Amino acid sequence: MAFNHLPACVHDALAPLSVTPVTHSVPMAKNLRSDRPPADPASRPSPGTILDRLASGPSRSARITHTEHLPPRAGRHAVWPDRIRSEVIAAVQARGIEHPWEHQALAAEHALDGDSVVVATGTASGKSLAYLVPVLSALLDGSEAPNGRGATALYLSPTKALAADQYRAVKELSQPLGRAVRPAVYDGDTPVEGREWVRQYANYVLTNPDMLHRGILPSHPRWSSFLKSLKYVVIDECHTYRGVFGSHVAQVLRRLRRLCARYGASPVFLLASATAAEPAVAARRLTGLPVVEVADDASPRGELVFALWEPPLTELHGEKGAPVRRTATAETADLLTDLTVQGVRSVAFVRSRRGAELISVIAQERLAEVDRSLARRVAAYRGGYLPEERRALERALHSGELLGLAATTALELGVDVSGLDAVVIAGYPGTRASLWQQAGRAGRAGQGALAVLVARDDPLDTFLVHHPEALFDQPVESTVLDPDNPYVLAPHLCAAAAEIPLTEEDLDLFGPASAELLPQLEAAKLLRRRTKAWHWTRRERAADLTDIRGAGGRPVQVVEKATGRLLGTVDEAAAHSAVHEGAVHLHQGRTYLVRSLDLEDSVALVEQADPPYSTDARDTTSISVLETDVEIPWGTGRLCYGSVEVTNQVVSFLRRRLITGEVLGETKLDLPPRTLRTRAVWWTVTEDQLDEARISPEILGGSLHAAEHASIGMLPLFATCDRWDIGGVSVPLHPDTLLPTVFVYDGHPGGAGFAERAFHTARAWLAATREAIASCECEAGCPSCIQSPKCGNGNDPLHKRGAVRLLTVLLREAPEEKPEEQPEEQPGNGLKAGPEDGQVHGQEHEPADGSEDESEDEGV
Numbered sequence: 001m002a003f004n005h006l007p008a009c010v011h012d013a014l015a016p017l018s019v020t021p022v023t024h025s026v027p028m029a030k031n032l033r034s035d036r037p038p039a040d041p042a043s044r045p046s047p048g049t050i051l052d053r054l055a056s057g058p059s060r061s062a063r064i065t066h067t068e069h070l071p072p073r074a075g076r077h078a079v080w081p082d083r084i085r086s087e088v089i090a091a092v093q094a095r096g097i098e099h100p101w102e103h104q105a106l107a108a109e110h111a112l113d114g115d116s117v118v119v120a121t122g123t124a125s126g127k128s129l130a131y132l133v134p135v136l137s138a139l140l141d142g143s144e145a146p147n148g149r150g151a152t153a154l155y156l157s158p159t160k161a162l163a164a165d166q167y168r169a170v171k172e173l174s175q176p177l178g179r180a181v182r183p184a185v186y187d188g189d190t191p192v193e194g195r196e197w198v199r200q201y202a203n204y205v206l207t208n209p210d211m212l213h214r215g216i217l218p219s220h221p222r223w224s225s226f227l228k229s230l231k232y233v234v235i236d237e238c239h240t241y242r243g244v245f246g247s248h249v250a251q252v253l254r255r256l257r258r259l260c261a262r263y264g265a266s267p268v269f270l271l272a273s274a275t276a277a278e279p280a281v282a283a284r285r286l287t288g289l290p291v292v293e294v295a296d297d298a299s300p301r302g303e304l305v306f307a308l309w310e311p312p313l314t315e316l317h318g319e320k321g322a323p324v325r326r327t328a329t330a331e332t333a334d335l336l337t338d339l340t341v342q343g344v345r346s347v348a349f350v351r352s353r354r355g356a357e358l359i360s361v362i363a364q365e366r367l368a369e370v371d372r373s374l375a376r377r378v379a380a381y382r383g384g385y386l387p388e389e390r391r392a393l394e395r396a397l398h399s400g401e402l403l404g405l406a407a408t409t410a411l412e413l414g415v416d417v418s419g420l421d422a423v424v425i426a427g428y429p430g431t432r433a434s435l436w437q438q439a440g441r442a443g444r445a446g447q448g449a450l451a452v453l454v455a456r457d458d459p460l461d462t463f464l465v466h467h468p469e470a471l472f473d474q475p476v477e478s479t480v481l482d483p484d485n486p487y488v489l490a491p492h493l494c495a496a497a498a499e500i501p502l503t504e505e506d507l508d509l510f511g512p513a514s515a516e517l518l519p520q521l522e523a524a525k526l527l528r529r530r531t532k533a534w535h536w537t538r539r540e541r542a543a544d545l546t547d548i549r550g551a552g553g554r555p556v557q558v559v560e561k562a563t564g565r566l567l568g569t570v571d572e573a574a575a576h577s578a579v580h581e582g583a584v585h586l587h588q589g590r591t592y593l594v595r596s597l598d599l600e601d602s603v604a605l606v607e608q609a610d611p612p613y614s615t616d617a618r619d620t621t622s623i624s625v626l627e628t629d630v631e632i633p634w635g636t637g638r639l640c641y642g643s644v645e646v647t648n649q650v651v652s653f654l655r656r657r658l659i660t661g662e663v664l665g666e667t668k669l670d671l672p673p674r675t676l677r678t679r680a681v682w683w684t685v686t687e688d689q690l691d692e693a694r695i696s697p698e699i700l701g702g703s704l705h706a707a708e709h710a711s712i713g714m715l716p717l718f719a720t721c722d723r724w725d726i727g728g729v730s731v732p733l734h735p736d737t738l739l740p741t742v743f744v745y746d747g748h749p750g751g752a753g754f755a756e757r758a759f760h761t762a763r764a765w766l767a768a769t770r771e772a773i774a775s776c777e778c779e780a781g782c783p784s785c786i787q788s789p790k791c792g793n794g795n796d797p798l799h800k801r802g803a804v805r806l807l808t809v810l811l812r813e814a815p816e817e818k819p820e821e822q823p824e825e826q827p828g829n830g831l832k833a834g835p836e837d838g839q840v841h842g843q844e845h846e847p848a849d850g851s852e853d854e855s856e857d858e859g860v
Helices: 010-014 047-054 086-094 102-112 127-142 160-180 192-201 209-228 243-262 279-287 328-341 353-370 387-399 432-439 459-466 486-499 504-510 513-523 572-578 687-692 697-714 754-760 762-774 800-812
Strands: 064-070 117-120 152-156 183-185 204-207 230-235 268-273 292-294 304-309 313-317 323-325 346-350 378-381 404-407 422-426 449-454 527-530 533-536 556-560 566-570 584-587 590-598 603-608 613-634 637-657 663-668 674-684 726-731 741-746 844-846
Touching: 047 304, 047 328, 047 449, 064 459, 086 127, 086 160, 102 117, 102 127, 102 268, 102 292, 117 127, 117 279, 127 152, 127 160, 127 230, 127 268, 152 209, 160 183, 160 204, 160 387, 183 192, 192 209, 204 209, 209 230, 209 243, 209 486, 230 243, 243 279, 243 486, 243 504, 268 279, 279 292, 304 459, 328 346, 328 353, 328 404, 328 422, 328 449, 346 353, 353 378, 353 404, 378 387, 422 432, 432 449, 459 697, 459 762, 486 504, 486 513, 486 527, 486 533, 504 513, 513 527, 513 533, 556 590, 566 572, 572 613, 584 613, 613 674, 613 726, 637 741, 637 754, 674 754, 687 800, 697 726, 697 741, 697 762, 697 800, 697 844, 741 754, 754 762, 762 800
Parallel strands: 117 268, 117 292, 152 204, 152 230, 183 204, 230 268, 304 449, 346 404, 346 422, 378 404, 422 449, 556 603
Antiparallel strands: 064 304, 313 323, 527 533, 556 566, 584 590, 590 603, 613 637, 637 663, 637 674, 674 741, 726 741, 726 844
């Protein structure tokens, strides 16, 4: 990528353009305990029986578009390597595990040989034991050193829930080993008084990349005794480290390796991943080291019944009179209620925090009508809860006190919730890897399980429930990250220099782009070269230059005007659209109106109110081409990929009536524009192509706009991203191309690889886009095909049939895609930024806004 300059403050340069509204949830339901004992496993109904009960009745059965049956699979045993300490093997056997599966023994063998290894096998295949056994054996050896700490291990988890779960597992497994293994969690929930003990005495520290980045590495002298004895670094659920988040974590790991080397240690990396394409390639890019792959899953698996479920159309009408389907939230709440009544232990995965709370509240209300005691056996689980609340929920689910849980992705990863009978997934989670990860939460003890994917009113979800082969006949995606992205690399070079001055010998570790960046960091007066090393020059902490989860910028504080009470914070990137003056803001089940937004001091003043409407920000987006890296002919048109600059401005907001979504009015706003330099794919069409597609000037804008929306909705099927990570602009006459043009761009500074993947798979991507629009049963366009939930133009204009004809002509002249043209790896998710769609001088756009997920508080 062309990286022409670095602003005086890297912090500003990293601030993403995204302007996604941030939602807050109602309080968690209390009263988790129940007098009912957990269901007897022997009495569990089969997955098929559970599904038949859910689908009973003609209206329900019609909602199932496809059912996939995955047969059970037998396991293959092996023996542990003889170098494993006998005490560790005895401890494992005491937990009822007589022999390991073949992949567990093989991974342990590589770890003992000093080879970094990635175990990429299915959910519940025993990946944790594969790395724990060699780690515990090494810690037992180390405990015999004179200082009792001859070996240490560091465990990294993407979420606090998983770290807490792993801590419990290690404590239980290592109990027979006595004081030889001293595990401890070190994160933002760790009491201050306990942190010194962790640094000095713990030999198995469980933390997350955020805490490693902000807390451990900058304070490495206080961790010196731990780091110099570091033998193993465990990276759990490593497939989640993708996109920009994964790129940041890759640089954090390089900083860790550099400090370990200074203390005389060279740890072995042990990685665990869900089934993924080319896991060793992704693991090597993440760690910067050669990694051996263990991917042949030898564990047994119970039967899995996987149903695709499409909610019915309602009598309501949305924007432009489009038909509206029943929401995935309402449908999932019904299913969770029915499963709980059946006594089926279930988790419903939901994409947003508010959605998780709503589903649990609806289910509780409906269950109370059946049996009051049942209502107490359903709860919500999401980020943002107090640590003790999260731990109580995890214990209740694990013990069976809870029958149903509505959870965000905070519970998706690795947390042992064995004994579940069913999983309901409210909306496609963005990747096939995440889909199988969530589905795999059920049936963990080897018994049969049911998974149900409930489609949202969205082009991709609609396409998938009617094209099951796209889910069940395709491999999971590769995990891609780009540690050389200068917007990622620059702040980590600064952080590394603050830890220990950077030398030329360090540059190979951080990648080839680092040598080019150092002069720019010097010019920005962030680093200064003295003799042979670069030093950090500022008083502030270099680690604070970037938020590795991509939020970026200084958070805006939300303050109650009357009392001065701090209610919470909103990411800087989302502030323009979430807490602008007049915005409706939800917090802890209460509704507030924003009275003022001070961008300079990062404060939004709010007052409690009860307006009969919600608010939607509207924005405008323009895009200019900075550099075209590659272009290929598509008939007389062109398909291009390169660097662009996106300018976005929130200009107004709509007031929508609650429930119906009817627009009550629009209010203008005066907020400053924001710019983003990123990567994009774009295609142009010529007059001849327009004539062939019968696109008149009157419908040109609507046809391009509709194709843009639908293509953004479909790209996650090809680029391992989320719709909210990417943006688009469509222009009847773009000043840089002088032709009608549709742009789709990465919603993060420097790009994230999504647009590049779109370029390389353009024929298949746009063919699926055309199919999604053409096969939709609506007449003139709806949220299932061409309407966008984040359109800056209010989904106007749109022309469904024109989009189909235009894409038909384009695809007729598209060149065949060759395998060698595909990039080695696909990009991944994990962003918080992006622009989707608006209108400036005839441009239609959908800005990338950052998906509402758990990332903002799963770290430190």
